[in-house]
Amino acid sequence: MIRRNFAVLSAAQTAGRLLAFAVTVHLTRTLMTEGFGSVAFATSVLAGAALLVDLGFDSLGPLEVARGRVPVPALARNVVALRLLLAVPALAALALFAWLAPVTTATKAVVALYGLSLLANAVDLNWIFLGAERMGVAAAADLAQQALIAAGAFTLVREPEHLLRMPVIFLAGRAAAVVILAAAAARSWGVIRPALDRALLKDLVPAALPFAGAAAVAVVLTYFDLVLVGLWLGTAEAGLYGAAYRILWLPTMLVTAYLTALRPSVARRAMAGEASPFSLLSGSAPGVIVVGIVTAVVGIVCAPALVDLLYGSAYRAAVAPLRLLLLSFALLVISRHYRLVLVASGRQSTDLRIMGAAAALNVALNLWLVPRAGLPGAAAANVASEAAILASVLATARPRRVSSSGGRARS
Numbered sequence: 583m584i585r586r587n588f589a590v591l592s593a594a595q596t597a598g599r600l601l602a603f604a605v606t607v608h609l610t611r612t613l614m615t616e617g618f619g620s621v622a623f624a625t626s627v628l629a630g631a632a633l634l635v636d637l638g639f640d641s642l643g644p645l646e647v648a649r650g651r652v653p654v655p656a657l658a659r660n661v662v663a664l665r666l667l668l669a670v671p672a673l674a675a676l677a678l679f680a681w682l683a684p685v686t687t688a689t690k691a692v693v694a695l696y697g698l699s700l701l702a703n704a705v706d707l708n709w710i711f712l713g714a715e716r717m718g719v720a721a722a723a724d725l726a727q728q729a730l731i732a733a734g735a736f737t738l739v740r741e742p743e744h745l746l747r748m749p750v751i752f753l754a755g756r757a758a759a760v761v762i763l764a765a766a767a768a769r770s771w772g773v774i775r776p777a778l779d780r781a782l783l784k785d786l787v788p789a790a791l792p793f794a795g796a797a798a799v800a801v802v803l804t805y806f807d808l809v810l811v812g813l814w815l816g817t818a819e820a821g822l823y824g825a826a827y828r829i830l831w832l833p834t835m836l837v838t839a840y841l842t843a844l845r846p847s848v849a850r851r852a853m854a855g856e857a858s859p860f861s862l863l864s865g866s867a868p869g870v871i872v873v874g875i876v877t878a879v880v881g882i883v884c885a886p887a888l889v890d891l892l893y894g895s896a897y898r899a900a901v902a903p904l905r906l907l908l909l910s911f912a913l914l915v916i917s918r919h920y921r922l923v924l925v926a927s928g929r930q931s932t933d934l935r936i937m938g939a940a941a942a943l944n945v946a947l948n949l950w951l952v953p954r955a956g957l958p959g960a961a962a963a964n965v966a967s968e969a970a971i972l973a974s975v976l977a978t979a980r981p982r983r984v985s986s987s988g989g990r991a992r993s
């Protein structure tokens with residue numbers, strides 16, 4: 583069952599990322615750097631606003647469904663109701679940001695339109711199906727969303743003047759996914775009508791907050807540089823940087839999917855007692871790391887040809903940041919294996935502290951380097967934060983013995 587679920591999810595995620603990347607290539611060529619920069623900037627800002635609506639329930643929700651302590655309909659009613667309430671201040675904050683941001687009027691409109699998808703986030707029931715191990719439904723909804731967005735982008739966005747069509751197409755894709763999930767949920771658990779149970783939420787919200795903190799750290803590490811580039815250097819530069827960054831989408835997703843599949847076996851080996859970090863990992867781990875590093879090296883060497891092939895000569899300024907981001911990816915491939923050892927050994931708090939410190943370093947370096955070095959400065963900040971993560975996990979990844987009762991014995 584685990585292998586089947588992983589296969590379904592990873593196949594759907596791979597197909598979805600390929601579709602999304604095809605849309606990226608299309609938009610870079612039709613909207614040009616300024617228009618694509620508006621889209622990249624808006625979606626990056628949206629990721630930050632979505633944190634408030636999610637509040638950690640995308641991670642906690644599947645766990646609660648799997649545990650079965652609360653009936654699924656009651657859990658869903660409360661999560662949806664709370665998220666709808668949170669969507670109001672999130673939308674207001676996003677609108678205020680768009681109004682105050684030193685970007686073009688068109689970019690402000692794109693940010694505001696993308697922001698409407700926060701309402702879809704609030705009623706999205708994907709987390710229920712993940713927790714119920716019905717991966718096929720979640721995968722179908724995601725593929726339907728990506729396919730609709732791709733079809734709309736390729737047919738309706740044909741020139742720079744079509745910029746405002748893209749967020750509308752995105753909204754249509756999100757709405758389609760939400761409807762598919764809601765219909766499937768209604769067949770299994772009845773129609774989900776939002777309702778608040780304060781006693782239940784008093785238990786759920788504190789449990790969700792650590793997940794929200796981890797998600798916030800991930801968003802800062804992933805999107806802060808692009809948002810700052812858009813604010814400081816303009817949306818055309820954000821388009822160049824976003825184009826470089828999105829080349830790493832698929833390889834990063836594949837590494838994440840592999841480590842997700844590896845997590846249960848690492849946890850079992852950590853329970854057995856002390857061992858060196860790599861002895862906890864599968865025998866395939868060194869091979870995955872080598873492939874990741876080789877991929878990064880080949881990408882660094884071939885970066886000019888890759889950028890020309892995908893985006894055209896207008897994006898040649900993306901080559902320098904791309905090379906640095908590929909170096910960052912090589913560091914990520916190594917460090918994420920050691921982070922897996924930390925988490926599997928029961929040291930999630932240590933992992934969160936490491937990532938939080940790296941996020942703070944990323945913010946500080948971006949604020950210092952972007953005004954001085956432009957796009958290479960943003961990418962260099964990314965490399966520095968990944969190097970800090972790697973150094974920290976190398977120093978702390980030696981697993982502690984985990985007792986059969988779930989507590990940790992002394993190293």
